[in-house]
Each structure stands twice: as structure tokens, then as C-alpha cells.
Amino acid sequence: MSDQADALARGAAAEGGKPLIDSQVEMARCIDSIRHCMDTLRHQTSEPVPMGVNAASRHRLTIVHKEPIGVVVAISAFNHPLNLIAHQAGPAIAAGCPVIIKPAENTPLSCFRLVEIFHQAGLPKAWCQVLVTENHQVAEQLATDSRVAFLSFIGSAKVGWYLRSKLAPGTRCALEHGGVAPVIVDQHADIEAAVPGLAKGSFYHAGQVCVSVQRIFAHQSLARTLAEKLAAAGKRMIVGDPLAADTEVGPLIRPDEVKRVHAWVEEAIAAGAELLSGGHSLDNHCYAPTVLFNPTASAKVSQMEIFGPVVCVYPFSEPDEALQAANSLPFAFQAAVYSQNIDAAMYYAERLDASAVMLNEHTAFRVDWMPFAGLKHSGHGVGGIAHSMRDMQVDKMIVLTSKSIL
Template sequence: MNNTLLEVVNPYDLKSIGEVKLVDWPTIDGWLNTATQLHRQRKNWLPAHQRIAILKKTAQLMQGQFDELAFQIANEGGKPLVDAKVEVTRAIDGVELCIKELGHLTGSEIPMDLTAAGAGRMAFTTREPIGPVVAVSAFNHPLNLIVHQVGPAVAAGCPVLVKPASATPLSCQAFVNLLYQAGLPEEWCRFAPCTSAVAEQMVTDPRVGFFSFIGSGAVGWHLKSKLAAGTRCALEHGGVAPVIVDESADVNAMIPALVKGGFYHSGQVCVSVQRIYVPEDMATSVAQAIADKASLLKVGNAIVTETECGPLVNPKEVDRVEQWVDEAARAGAQVLCGGHRLGETTYAPTVLLDPPAKAKVSTQEVFGPVVCVYGTESLEDAILRANSLPVAFQAAVFTQKLNAALRCVRELDATAVMVNDHTAFRVDWMPFGGRRHSGYGVGGIGHTLRDMTQEKMAVIKL
């Protein structure tokens, strides 16, 4: 390992809060060799009961360090403390869910006498670990995303190397250390912060059995294109989440949900509410109601209890959001609230009414505190506009009409459609992932655990 250090800062005041050592390629090369040998020699495999005991102990240790883990999420990731506590709860539940899902990881009997050719035989399948896992993660949920990638690998019996986002490595490091404290031998899980070049070399190495990626589409698709033959993968990217509102929607109940879904973690969520399609005669009033509530959100340092919207992950992201909003405003969008930066690291919660269809805020993932509202001519018009982009992740519809709800569920291009809830809703056992440019494969702890195993069939001639 070289002595290059990665400095970690609080993204609000940019003050240093820690550092981690970057791992060099020779070290990772050795780790991959060890991981390969662990997988190839069945005698090295950890039995299921031992993996379960380790995960149980990990969850207990996490509960004992609940406040410290929440503060660390807020301090390095900029997620408000109230939401960071929710993330820790989810992460603990996620570790426990790995145990539950492991009990459901079973094979099946294959009927063999359906034709004369198979008569006199019996067959069944079992599931085995797929091999060394490499996980590359994102900054916006620095503990829970690691649990979603590393927890299933440990449960499945796969050695795993995990590269956290460079902005938020401390939560990942804490989780890996808790696994060690719970009894997991270090060779089964390696904390691997590294440069992009080293990460690409690690991901594309032929010894990797499964690659788990959470991050930008540009990086994810690039890495997938360079994977070694035989490496399986799952990619989770982002979307430009659409919401359809029809004339029957319960507006009073809807507005708080849209504000939460749009401005949670300052919009730095892959399924944040971004495009809201409203009947033309309701668009201005709905947009103004969202703006009225968004303008009251308290923006500041995420470690302060009162903060509701924290900083963006770095000042360059504030610059980018500022440029996109300014572009939309110059092209005719009405700025109903926000529309300006509050400092080097923060941007005001912003609501735009009718930005142009080709503006960046209408076509690309903002990943910032910006919500756009558009007037539409009909439900058909709203669905067409919602489906107009090459990304497709989670979508939503607000309506009191069953026919409208079911039509949107049927016709929206999305992996999940929320009815009378915002697009950012998620529980950790549900299938979660994007279509088309938004990703490849399906996340969710049970689905990931299954992806990290492979089926083997035994055929016995009687």
C-alpha cells in the first residue's frame, strides 16, 4: 500500500474530518488472488451458520454505535442528521434482512419424467457463491448502499472488495470494521479506497465473479463495456423521475410528499422527484404550493439538528446546478422559489414552472434541490412527456381515480410506479433498479443475494 492519503471533508464548511489511505494495485492484486483461492477451495467456504452469526453480531454492534454512525453520515455526506438516523435504521434492518433472505436462498426439484428421455432420473438444484465480488458505491447513502452491496456478498459466502465513493469513505470503513469485530476474517471483505485508474483495473480483472455498481450512467456503462468475459454485474444509475398529477388528486396530501421526494438530501437521490406534470389549469397553483413549502426548508450544515437540506457533495455540483437553473430561466422558466446559490456549497431549494422541454433541467438528472412543474393538456400528454427520455427508473401518479392510476401503472416506462406517493419511496427488500440508461439488473437485498450466487443442478440416474 502506498502512502497517498484521501482527505475527507464536511461538504458544508469543507473542513477536514478525516483521511483514509488509498490502496494501490499490487495490494488489490494480492487481495484478488486471496479471494480467488478462498472461492476455489470449498474447504475455505464459511458455513451458513457462521455467516449468520457474523451478520447478527454486526447488526448488534451497529445498534450500539447508532448515534456515531448517523453523525458520520451527516458529517461526511451532507445528509441532514434526521435523515441520517433513518439511514442507520435502514442499514441495520438491511443486515438483518440479509440473514432472512439467506434462509430463502434455495434450489428446486426439476421434474425429469416429462418425456421418456428423462425417465428414471431425478434432479434438483442448489445455489453456490458466484465468486469474488467487487462493489463500487456512491456517496449519497454512504452506509446503507454499502450494506446493500457488501451484506449480500457476506451472506452468500463471496469474498468482497468494496470501493466507496471518494467523498464518503468513512461510513464504509466503519461498516467493514464492524464486520471484522463481529468475526468476519479480513480476507473475506476488503476496504479498497483507490484512484479511478486502480478501480477500473480491479473491476475489469478476470478474477472478478460479480461487479456491483452504484453511480453515474457514464461511468457504469463504461465499466460494464470493459468487464472480463464471464463477469456478471448489476448497475444502478439515476433517472429524471416523473410524477403525473391528475385533476382528482388530493392536493393537500400531495404537496408535502412532493416536497419530501424532491428535496430530501437536497435532491441527491437517484429517484428524486424532478418532473411534475399537472393539468394546465392547476399547474401554477400546484407549483406555487410546492414553492411555498420548499422556501421554508432550512438549509445548512447537515450535522445541525434543525437542518432540512444540507450541502451538495462538492462546490462543483453547486456550480453545475446554478448553470442549469440559469439556463432554464433565460429560456423562459418561471422561478417560483430559490433559483440562486446560498454559498459555496449550498443551493436554495428551487421550483421552476414550465422550463423548456429541451433544457437540461428537463432532460438530465439534476441531482440537486430543483423541482420542475409543467402544465399538460391531458393524461395522455403527461404520459408521453414522462416517457420521452432514455432513462426509466421510478415514477409516480397522484389521483383518486382507479382508471387513471391503473393506466399510469400500465403505460409509464418505469420499473416501479408509486400511486399517491413520491418517486423516492423505497423499502430495502423491494426490487429496485432502472431500465434502459438508468441501469442493468435489479437491486434490493434479496435480489442482490440471488445475483451473487449461481445455480447448480444435479441429475441422478436411478
Template sequence: MSEMIEVVQAYDRALIKAIPADDAQALETKLATAARTLSARDAWLKPHQRGAILQRAASLLEGRVEAFAKLIAQEGGKPLTDALVEARRAVDGLRNAADELRNFAGREIPMGLTPASDGRWAFTTKEPIGVVAAISAFNHPLNLIIHQVAPAIAVGCPVIVKPAAPTPLSCLELVALLHEAGLPEAWCQTLITEDNALAERLATDPRVAFLSFIGSARVGWHLRSKLAPGTRCALEHGGAAPVIVDRSANLDAIIEPIVKGGYYHAGQVCVSVQRIFVHAAIKVEFVERLSARVAALRVGDPLLPETEVGPLILPRETDRVASWIEEAVGRGTQLIGGGRLSRTTLKPAILLDPPADAKVSEFEVFGPLTCVYGFEELDQAIDIANALPVAFQASVFSRDIGPALRAAQRLDASAVMINDHTAFRTDWMPFAGRRQSGYGVGGIPWTMKEMAHEKMLVLKHDG
């Protein structure tokens, strides 16, 4: 009899469903199936078939948005209003992958530029890179799977996806929906396990050509070091996103986006607003306004439509965030808000000028907390913002173009938002961490490029 995994609600730890776990033999069967599917070249799905499947899946998902949103809120703890946004994004993501097939092509390579290259015509074509192993995270249990699986399907790669252990249900429902839309089961399989060693075996198997990993930097970089020779990868980790608030910033306009960016999904977002650097001339008023809005956030059961901040994913994560706050307070940092509602639910908090070597200043919090620091000179704030080994998205708020562009040019980030929060994203834009924050480029069209080989054909002719 298979071992069972109990999936519980993030908010109150109530059982949602028990599902069977996969073992080593199941993994071997799935890998063999994926490899066999790839090798059967004549049976590959044609681009028009792949596009049609993705479009049908989008239509099916569009009719089930509310059901998926409820499941996201239950297993992941994301407030229902935000879970609905995630489910609708997933619909668009499937269509985005299908639409991108119209542009997914090689290019002509110029010949005849030297005598040796005369009499030749060369061009490239796109081919699937091979079997994809996709290991995903809990915080967007539907849309992250879309980011990994939809590009693989579009390109024509057999994919085995392992969802995060606390949030497998959205993944299972999505894969079932893809099969319902006409995708043969061999092209998209799941690995359901709480066994990290088994997940590592998936990632490092020599039959895997591409690893897509979303999760902690510690695990991601470890897996990259263990990949079989020739296996490519994309790693998406986290950061400690900086926001710079220039003295010219419009306080009437910026508080709401900063609060959304900092406390959306209880801060469990890889580009969540964490470190806010505010010019000393406006710091007092900024903190007053920020504190008032954070205090008004409605915290609790994510299934209630009015909830704005839900739980963290696990009790141990709640304990960790609480301990980091306590460490900063113990070193003389002023705390605004905070406290605990349940085993997994923390009240949103603000820390004022925590030490530079406090955990909340050095590491990704991944909880409902922002830290506010004052500065006198813009370059001082930029230098501190850039001082960590992680770098992902950043933002600057300013009504003056000079400080906005100076910060945008000098912030060490893959994307800088001007007058918007750090967590802004569309699924068709490039999304990538720098340095320890990641490797490769996410975003559906960009992932499709990474999951494909470019093959060159050179035709010699006498004309």
C-alpha cells in the same frame, strides 16, 4: 509512505480525517487474497456462520446508530434526521440479508416427464458466484455499502468494496464492525482510492466474477464494456423521475410527499422527484402550495437537528446545478426560490415549464430543484414522461382509480408509486433502472440471487 486522502465535511469543507490511500500493489494483494479465499473450499463459512455474523453486526450497528448518523452527515452532507433513518435502515438491511438465508435455496427440476428422463432425480443448489467487486456512491455512504456487501457476505462471496472518494469513512467503519462481528478480514476488504484507473482495474480484473456498481451511467456502462469475459454485473444509475398529478389529486395530501421526494438529501437521490406534470385545471393552486412549502424548508448545516436540506457533495456539483438553472432562466423559464448559501449549498428551487430540451428537462439534476409542467391530457403527460432514455421509478397522484391505473400501466418505469413520491423504497423490494438507468436488480434478496450461481445435480437411480 502512503498517499493520504483528506476527507472533508460536505457542508463547510472542514477536514474530518486524513486516511491512507491504496495503490496498485495494495489492490493486487487484495485481489489475490480474495481469490485465494474463494479457492479454499473447505474453509468457506457455513450458512449458519454467515447468518450469525450478519446478526451480530446488526446488533453492533444498532448500538452505534447515532455515531454513524453523525459521520453520514459530516462526510455526505445528509441532514442528521435523514442520516439517522439511513443508519437504522442499515441495521435492518443486515438482518434482512441474514433472514433471507432461510429462503435462499434451489428447487427440484421435474424428471420422468419423458422416457429419456425417467429414473432420475434432479435439483439445484446455490453457490457463490465468486469474488465481488463493489463500487459505491456517495449519497448513501452507509446504506449503499450495506446493499452491496451484506448480500455478498450472506451468499458467501469474498467482496472488495470501493466507497466513493468523498465518503469513505462510513464504509471503513462498517467493514471494521463486520470484522468485529466475526467476519474474517479476507471475506470483506476495502479499496480506498481517488484513482479512477485503479478502480477500473478492480472492476475489470479477471479474478472478479461479479461487479456491483452504483454511480453515474457514463462510468457504469463504460466499466461494463471493459469487464473480463464471464464477469456478471449489476449497474444502478439515475433517472429524471416523473410525477403525474391528476386533476382529481388531493392537494392537501400530496404536497408534503412531493417535497420530500424532490428535496430529500438536496435532491441527490437516483429516484428523486424531478419532473412534475400537473393537470392545467389545478396547476396554479398546486404551484402556490408547492412554492410555499419549498420556501419554508430549513436549509443549512446538516449536523443541526432542524435542517431539512443540506449541501451538495462538492463545489463543482453546486456550480453545475446552478448553471443548469441559469440556462433555463435564460431561455425564459420562471424561477421560484433558488440562490446560493455557500460553496456547496443551494436554496431549493422550482422551475415552471422549462423547455423540453433544457438540461433540467433532459438530464438528471441531482440537486435541490423540481420542474413543474402543465398538461391537458393524461396521455400527453405520459408520453413526455417516457420520452427520455432513462427510466427508473415514477409516480402518479390521483383520487380516481381510472387515471391512476392508466398512468401506472403506461409509465415506462420499473416501479410506479400511486399516491406516493418516486423515492419510496424498502431494501427488500426489487430496485432496478430500465434502459440507460441500470442493469440487473437491486434490493437485498434480489442482489443475493444475482451474486449466486445455481448448480443442478442429476441423480440416476434404478428404482
């Protein structure tokens, strides 16, 4: 894998549209994720349970060790075609589970290539099978079969919750969906320092990331300035061929996604949002990085995951007004607060509906050993290598009884 890293990154950029510079970062993270699977497995220990502490437990020694849970089915998403496979299949291999992967239909090639490397490394083919199903019914059959012990699903909330409702009795699952991520920028924020990160978090992989910055609630004293600086940053970004070395924003995954994103932007503008940058498609299925100022709360861009290079800035006057708006949706994943005032930052961090709150960092920040969890409609269970491995194992307690045990 290390010696094929550049080819794998180029392949991922070609099929998924993530710019090469970001695909190379993803490839490096993919290798780190696999290393983290090894580290987690190496440091996994059997745990004793106290015995010999009363008459009932006398003459006994007890140990709890880990067993594979059973067959793992991993249904993956298109937006990180290498590292998501590492996050879903790596822990399954480490845990000792047979795994069947259904990669995203738009980006299966990276998965095939990655798994082939594991097969070459000695993993018997039957222990990690990759398949693209011919239709959604067959995919549902795969996920909901009674032989499946654990379903790892990354994708839309609609499909994820539907599949969870259809799982066979006993099948456990982890779901990872989108977050419509909120950011609060208070009056104490250093917006010069904040804008580069917010621009990256908004437009990284053309916004097709579950923790992409989408809703920025900025204090009214600086909201306009922040939005204009973000718009300027968006206009400077190089948009286009994902395989070009200097591209910062690539295409959306399918042409119909470009149309959908544009329709949402037009709807927001028609309802009163001010367009500060972008707002139009470009050649070759790209969409210009777009900043909308003060869309209505009922606009689709304020209510649902855009999954496109569009960010919204909303002015607020009182902290609880920003919190109420940020927490108003049925989605919650990662959030962010920008402030140089620690009391203010912690006020927001403690009150935001989120599984993680970044302080002076954008919402898309992630390293692969972090717990990573959608709340409310955004997911079920906790991702991250060690957490996924725990999900894919069961504890087995062995109780040894012997009169020789004092």
C-alpha cells in the same frame, strides 16, 4: 452496529451531508437491510427438478442448490454511504462471495466503519476488503479484471455503461444510475395531500438521490397552484448544517456541484422558465430549494438528472401529452402518479416507462426488500436484497443416478 447506530449516522451525515434526521433513518434501514440478508439466506431452499417421469430420467434424483458466483466488486455512491454498502456487500457476504468494496471517494469513512463491524463479528478480513483507488484507471482495473465474477455498480450512467462495456468475458453486473423521475398530477389529485410528499421527494438529501422527484407534469387546472405550494414548502425548509437536529436540506457533495446546479437553473430561466423559489446558492455549499415553472423541454433541467434541490413543474392539458413528455427521455426508474380517480391513475401507471409507479406517493419511496431497477439508460439488472443475492449466486444441479432409485 445497533449499539453504534447514532455514531455511524453522525459520521455519515458529516461526510455525506445528508441531514442527521435522514441519516438516522438510513442507519435504521441499513440494519434492516442486513437483517433481510439473513432472512433471505435462511429461507433459501434447494429446488428439486422432476426426474423419473420417463425412461431417460428413470433412477435419478436431482437437486439444484446455490453456490457463490465468485469475487464480487462493489463500486458504491456517496448519497447513502451506509445503506448502499449494506445493499451491495450484505448480499455478497450472505451469498458466500469474497467482496472488494470501492466506496465513493467523498464518503469512504462510513464504509470503513461498517465493514470493521463485520470483521469484529467474525468475518475474516480477506473476505471483505475495502479500498479507495488512487485514480479512475485503477478503479477501472478493479472492475474489469477477469477474476471478477460480478460487478455491482451504483453511480453515474456514463461511468456505469462504460465499465460494463469493458467487463471481462463472463463477468456479470448490475448497474444503478439516475432516473430524472417523472410525476404526473392529474386534475383529480388532492394537491393539499400531495405537496408535503412531493416536497420531501424533491428536496430529500438536496435532491442527490437517483429517484428524486425532478419533473412534475401537472394538469393545467392546478399546475400553477401546485407549483406555488411546492415553492412555499421549499422556502420553509431549514437548509444548512447536516449535523444540526432541525436541518431538512444539507449541502451538495462538492462545491463544484453547487456551481453546476446553479448554471443549469440559470440556463432554464434564460430560456423562459419562471423561478418560483430558490435559484441561488447559500453559504457553506448549500443550494436553496428551487422550483422552476415550465422550463423548456430542451433545458438541461428537463433532459438530465439535476442531482440537486431543484424540481420542475410543467402544465399539461391532455393525459397523453403528459405521458409523452414523461417517457421522452432515455432514462426510466421510478415514477409517480397523483390522482383520486383510480381509472385515471391506472391509465398513467400502465403507460409510464418505469420499473415502479407510486400512486399518491413520491418517486423516492423505497423499502429495502423492494425490487429496485433502472430501465433504459438508468440501469441494468434489479437491485434489492433478494435480487442482489440471486445475482451473486449460481445454480448448481446435482443429478444422482442409482438403480436403487425407483
